[in-house]
Amino acid sequence: MDLAFTPEEQKFADEVRAFVRSHLPADIRDKVKNGKHLIRDDYMRWQQALGKQGWLVYTWPKKHGGPGFTPAERYIFENICAEEHAPGIIPFGTKMVGPVIYTFGNDEQKAKFLEPIRKSTVWWCQGYSEPGSGSDLASLRTKAEKQGDHYIVNGSKTWNTMGHWADWIFCLVRTDPKAKPQEGISFLLIGMKTPGITVKPIIMADGGHEVNEVFFDNVKVPVANLVGKENEGWTCAKFLLANERLGIAAVPQSKRGVAALKAIARAEQENGKPLIENQSFAEKIADLEIQVTALEYTELRVLSTMAHGGQPGPEVSGLKVRGSEIQQRITELTMEAVGEYAAPYLPGLLWQGSNEEPVGPAHAHLAAPRYFNTRKTTIYGGSNEIQKGIISKMVLGL
Template sequence: MDLAFTPEDIAFRDEVRAFVAANLDRDIADKVAAGKHLVRDDYMRWQQALGRKGWLVYTWPKKHGGPGWSVTQRYIFENVCAEMNAPGIIPFGTKMVGPVIYTFGSEEQKARFLPDIRESTLWWCQGYSEPGSGSDLASLRTRAVRDGDHYVVNGSKTWNTMGHWADWIFCLVRTDTDAKQQEGISFLLIDMKTPGITVKPIIMADGGHEVNEVFFDDVRVPVGNLVGKEGEGWTYAKFLLANERLGIAAIPQSKRGVETLKEIARAETDNGRPLIEDSSFRDKLADLDIQVTALEFTELRALSTMAVGGAPGPEVSFLKIRGSEIQQRITELAVEAVGYYAMPYQPSLLWQGANEEPIGPAYAHQSAPRYFNVRKTSIYGGSNEIQKNVISKMVLGL
């Protein structure tokens, strides 16, 4: 048991730093640092740079094109990227459908889909939730009926993140309406350009457009796009959700968030003194810092179990819960820190990256929208209530 980095780890960290410094375009890093929203091209430029280096799919096994890193190396990579204001890697290809394909897909599917994910040439999105199936995902009703070499898909998906930028979508669909809920579900890969697919934006509380409803109207999907066996989609879905929960804690991002918050507290004043010298605000910062540290060590413990061959167990639900609460708390304190200048609403600055001058300090305008938006973290990826049900049942045996 050792917390210290080895010389090799340190060399690795320097290598990652040098790579990020050389390959992360300045305009992108600036946007991330300022808390601005990124556009598709920003993500793609960065992910393709990582892809060329072979680092984009850094969690994949070597045989599928991953770099074969240790747990420590992954940890270092994620933290360096966050510290240096790299955009978060979009998980839909690399962390979600990619592992499903290399674990459950056919050789043809691996050959066909994995390279594009590794290189970030295609954008994936996720078709899980439906208007009537949120927390109760297994009740989904989107129907896929076999018709010769195709499935004909009808239904709608919602809370589809960034589907308006996507080339492909992976979907849970019902292929058998007579089987038990979980048993009639299959996992399909669908080209977003297929006729019959319509994407309709959902506008969020902060005025942003990041999620959509996706409608399927007699969409014909080749049978070759079925992953694994018909009716076993739920197994793959559970596998994917367990992977999702791990990264969803967003710890490196929260660490960066705490640092940003400290900078805001240094810039803001109260009665002529920096806010960071205000004892009650310091207490809140310290409390948050400690929460992040506790979460990080919990994740390190989970990773260390995985390093010796264990699978992520249901207890990772706890990481998702605390991770989301911490992300929310950071944004809440940012609103508190900026005071009145949380009030002006400047959508053009937020969404279009316009050059409009901010009304308050540059860091202030996105504080309230972020606070509103980040409420989603305790809802998506399985609401925190559902995560607690999972822990209660699977870990505590209640």
Template sequence: MDLNYTPAELSFHQEVRDFLAENLPDRLSKKVAAGCHLSKAEHEEWHAIVNRKGWLASHWPVEYGGTGWNAIQRFIFEHECALANAPRIIPFGLSMLAPVIIRYGTAAQKKHWLPRLLEGADWWCQGYSEPGSGSDLASVRTTAVRQGDHYIVNGQKTWTTQGHFANMIFCLVRTDLAAKKQQGISFLLVDLSAPGVEMRPIVTLDGEHEVNEVFFTDVRVPVENLVGEENRGWDCAKYLLTYERTGVAGVGHACALLERVKRAALERTQAGVRLIDSPSFAARLAQVEIELEAMKTTNLRVIAAVDGGGVPGAESSMLKVKGTEIRQELTALLRVIQGPYARVMPDANADLSSPMYPGGPTNVQSGTLNYLNQRKLSIYGGSNEIQRNIIAKAMLGL
């Protein structure tokens, strides 16, 4: 494939930059640049701004309200948004569930759920992982037993990101206990306000409430909330996971983080020498930049294959492994730059008027928080160890 941008693509770059310059609230971009968590209202504000432009559903076909963009346009949009420190488009509903509904859902499900996603009427979270069933999703134990026009759901999900913001959850549930692992699973949409649903917070290493555990006790779910065929939910799960793992690579965010590291290393000095000129630091920085450039090319190839009608397989696992490792290394480099300021929160006596790198005291506070938070990148979406097994089996025949 030709990796040079066409004149039309270069023009689209500028169109996206102009949109962001005119519409991205400064207070939101500052919070994103500082590595701070945004509130639900702030995420919804940005979603509404992008939706008014008609750019919210970048992965959807035009007939369902999407942009109809090709792979390069989607890459350009996500890349420019990351460089501008725009809030990310929350993927659970728009980029993960929606493609599943478009491919496997009924006409009625498409008509009902897709417009609500664009309007912001529903906030979705993902119900995949369970205690003991994280990377091995085929071992899920949450059950759904059909009783008339409803399924009765019992079980537990965990590590449910932004579940406390959500009103709906898409779940993998076991509908046939006697079937082989993958053959007895179904894909179900559950209303979190239904009787019998309980959400409990999990506070992560960085002290934030970002994830949760969800309990289901005799929860009644209408049969029409089944996506695809009963006991064939594994098809939906595999299809969704390729989108999740490709997205977890976070190419645009890694590029933005790389620029932040470079700017910071230009200003930080050790013994009178700029840190970016330190041989050991420069070697680490060069290595991660080379890996990022290679990943950008691979990412374009994968999403171009999707545009051609394919579904990313082991390639998405490659992106997931390399993308998460790159972002973790970049957050580690930021902590090196911060030196003694690399702490969760500054001391009461710290001189916050003299920041260690561009961005000021807010970044001093958030550097270690970001580092700790992003330790999870190589675990969720299927741990990197599992991804390497997938690559070994699917691509190397081992």
């Protein structure tokens, strides 16, 4: 048992750091560092740089064009990217549909879809939730009727993240309305430019636009875009959700978040002294840091099991639960640190190019929108209540 990196791992870490420092554009790094919103082009420039290096799909095995990192290498890669203020990799292609395609897709589909994901030349989004199907995903009603070599898709998807920037969407659709809820579902890939698709923004509590409703009105999808067998889409869905949960704890991002929170607490004043010298506030940060450490070591234990050939079990659901709570706590304490200067609402400042002068310190205007927005983390990716339901059933046998 050893915490230290091997010389090879150390060398790899140096290599990753050098790469990020030389390839991450400075303007993007600054945006991430200052908590500004990124635009599509920012993500694409960085992801294409990673794609060229072969690292964008860093969780993929070599067989499918991934780098075949060991769990320790994945850990190092994620941590260094976060430390160096790289944007998070958009998961819909790389971590979600990609692995579904190389696991359940046919050779033709692999040849057609995997390369653009590895290189980040197309943008994917996810069509899972529906207005009537949230936690109870299997109750979804978007219908796909087979007509010759096409499906005709009708219905709507919601909570679709960044669909307004997407080229493709992967969807769960009902192909057999008579079967039991989970048995009549299929997994379809749909080009976003297909006639009949409408994207309608949903504006969030912080005023931001990142999610959408997507409407399908007689959308024609070739049968060749069906992944896996018809009516067996639930298998793909479950596989994808399990993959999604592993990275969702966002430990490296939370470590960066705690560091940023400390910097803000050093900058904020109270009674003529930096806020960080307020014992009770400092202890709240300390408590948070301990929570992050506990989460990190839980993740490391899972990775260590995987390195020895074990599979991550349903207990990774626990990582999602705690990870999301920690992300929320960071934004909550950040807002607390800012105090009354969290009140001014200056949406323009969230975009780098704005000429507006901030009210209060430069970090202040972000605090409240982030706090409001981050409430989503305990809801998305399967709400924390659903995660606990999974652990209760799969791990505890209740």
